[in-house]
Amino acid sequence: MITRPSKIAVRAWALLVKQGQQILQSVERDLKAAGLPPLSWYDALLELRREETGQLRPFELEQRMLLAQYHMSRLIGRLAKAGYVERLSYAQDRRGQIIGITDAGRFLLTRMWPVYADAIRRHLSEKISDDEAAVLARILGKL
Amino acid sequence: MITRPSKIAVRAWALLVKQGQQILQSVERDLKAAGLPPLSWYDALLELRREETGQLRPFELEQRMLLAQYHMSRLIGRLAKAGYVERLSYAQDRRGQIIGITDAGRFLLTRMWPVYADAIRRHLSEKISDDEAAVLARILGKL
DNA sequence: TTTATATATATGCGATTGCATGTATAAAAT
DNA sequence: ATTTTATACATGCAATCGCATATATATAAA
Numbered sequence: 471m472i473t474r475p476s477k478i479a480v481r482a483w484a485l486l487v488k489q490g491q492q493i494l495q496s497v498e499r500d501l502k503a504a505g506l507p508p509l510s511w512y513d514a515l516l517e518l519r520r521e522e523t524g525q526l527r528p529f530e531l532e533q534r535m536l537l538a539q540y541h542m543s544r545l546i547g548r549l550a551k552a553g554y555v556e557r558l559s560y561a562q563d564r565r566g567q568i569i570g571i572t573d574a575g576r577f578l579l580t581r582m583w584p585v586y587a588d589a590i591r592r593h594l595s596e597k598i599s600d601d602e603a604a605v606l607a608r609i610l611g612k613l
Numbered sequence: 614m615i616t617r618p619s620k621i622a623v624r625a626w627a628l629l630v631k632q633g634q635q636i637l638q639s640v641e642r643d644l645k646a647a648g649l650p651p652l653s654w655y656d657a658l659l660e661l662r663r664e665e666t667g668q669l670r671p672f673e674l675e676q677r678m679l680l681a682q683y684h685m686s687r688l689i690g691r692l693a694k695a696g697y698v699e700r701l702s703y704a705q706d707r708r709g710q711i712i713g714i715t716d717a718g719r720f721l722l723t724r725m726w727p728v729y730a731d732a733i734r735r736h737l738s739e740k741i742s743d744d745e746a747a748v749l750a751r752i753l754g755k756l
Numbered sequence: 757t758t759t760a761t762a763t764a765t766a767t768g769c770g771a772t773t774g775c776a777t778g779t780a781t782a783a784a785a786t
Numbered sequence: 787a788t789t790t791t792a793t794a795c796a797t798g799c800a801a802t803c804g805c806a807t808a809t810a811t812a813t814a815a816a
Contacts, residue, residue, distance in 0.1 A: 473734065473738075474730050474734070475730055475733040475734040475737065475738040476738065476743050476746070478743050478746045478747050478750060479733060479734075479737055479738040479743060479746045480730075480733055481746070481750050482737065482741075482746035482747070482749045482750040482753070483636070483733045483737050485749070485750050485753040485754060486629070486632065486633050486636065486737075486749065486753060487633050487636065487637045488679065489629065489633070489753045489756045490629050490630050490632070490633020490634060490637075491633065491637075492679060492756075493626070493629065493630065493756060494630045494633075494634075527764085528764075528765065529763085529764065529765085536631065536635060538803090538804075538805095539764085539765075539766095540765090540766080540767080540803085540804075540805080540806095541802095541803075541804085542765090543764095543765060543766055543767085544766090544767090544802080544803090546765095547766090563763090563764080563811075563812070564810080564811060564812085565763065565764040565765070565809095565810060565811045565812065566763090566764055566765075566811090567764085567765080587617050587618055587623075590618040590622060590623055590626045591616065591617070591618040591622075593756070594618065594622055594625065594626050594629075594756065595616075595618040595619065595622040597755050597756050598622075598625075598752055598755050598756065600619050600621050600622060602752050602755070603619070603621045603622045603624070603625035604621050604625070605748060605752060606625045606628070606629065606749070606752050606753075607621060607624045607625040607628050609741055609745050609748060609749050610625070610628040610629060610632045610749075611628060612740050612741050612745070613632045613635075613636060613736070613737065613740050613741065670794085671794075671795065672793085672794065672795085681773090681774075681775095682794085682795075682796095683773085683774075683775080683776095683795090683796080683797080684772095684773075684774085685795090686794095686795060686796055686797085687772080687773090687796085687797090689795095690796085706781075706782070706793090706794080707780080707781055707782085707794095708779095708780060708781045708782065708793065708794040708795070709781090709793090709794055709795075710794085710795080757816100758815100758816085759814100759815080759816075760813100760814080760815070760816085761812100761813080761814070761815085762811105762812080762813070762814085763810100763811080763812070763813085764809100764810085764811080764812095765808100765809085765810085765811105766807100766808080766809075766810100767806100767807085767808075767809100768805105768806095768807085768808095769804105769805090769806090769807105770803100770804095770805095771802105771803080771804085771805100772801100772802080772803070772804095773800100773801080773802070773803085774799105774800095774801085774802095775798105775799090775800090775801100776797100776798090776799090777796100777797085777798085777799105778795100778796080778797075778798095779794100779795085779796080779797100780793100780794085780795085780796105781792105781793085781794080781795105782791100782792080782793070782794095783790100783791080783792070783793090784789100784790080784791070784792085785788100785789080785790065785791085786787100786788080786789075786790085
């Protein structure tokens with residue numbers, strides 16, 4: 471026999487998806503309003519900056535960001551076109567390449583963070599306590 | 614002075630967006646794999662079915678689903694083209710119209726629900742308890 | 757070695773999105 | 787009554803998405 475999800479599980483599911491989308495859109499709008507690129511640019515650049523070398527293979531970025539391969543390929547294309555990353559050839563495996571963050575990319579991160587942070591504050595921090603945020607993070611981490 | 618969001622708030626934010634997207638994509642994939650339309654179709658039809666009359670104005674649907682106007686307009690277009698809703702003219706306000714769910718639309722809901730429910734179960738219910746789901750829902754409800 | 761298979765990345769194509777704007781009608785202001 | 791403004795909905799366009807597939811190289815198998 472099939473076990474249906476409980477009412478509360480369905481409700482949590484719906485809220486999770488809806489609020490996740492809403493809050494994301496809010497932040498995207500804030501960024502756009504400030505003349506800044508979308509969050510995916512920030513996330514990718516942040517992953518690169520976390521590296522000692524400031525570099526990652528596309529497939530590594532892909533895994534960390536949980537993005538589809540075609541999506542990452544195009545994201546890198548846009549970032550490169552805008553000068554925020556550079557594509558470096560990779561001798562050890564000629565199928566591949568290495569993506570490195572540029573100075574402009576690092577600078578973009580510093581320009582985006584204040585807007586991003588403020589958006590998070592207004593759309594999340596002001597509405598729930600840090601304790602609640604911790605609980606939220608713990609439960610979401612199990613999914 | 615500017616108050617930055619706390620580390621835990623940022624973490625909760627990131628998890629909320631990421632997990633929301635991941636779980637949504639999982640369910641969408643399950644639906645597609647079963648040859649069924651996307652979730653937005655389900656949501657819209659569900660809102661219509663909730664009504665005694667099975668009907669709503671587009672702008673009402675828009676508010677309930679928190680979708681942009683242009684998005685709703687096109688969603689209705691696709692639903693109508695597929696025969697799941699019908700557009701009825703509205704005499705009281707000739708700018709507007711009324712959207713009504715069809716029998717095919719009601720039947721689609723019954724075909725989608727098992728797949729949808731199973732997806733929620735596998736992607737959410739199996740990973741957190743009902744108590745946790747309740748906490749999740751409560752906190753998300755504050756956003 | 758050839759040959760087969762797997763991995764890394766790119767891209768053509770049709771569908772969808774977001775934005776801005778268009779059309780039509782209603783309500784408010786003058 | 788005329789003009790202005792607001793509301794309801796649709797749509798052209800450019801950007802992006804998702805899918806399938808292409809290209810190139812590496813690895814494994816025969």
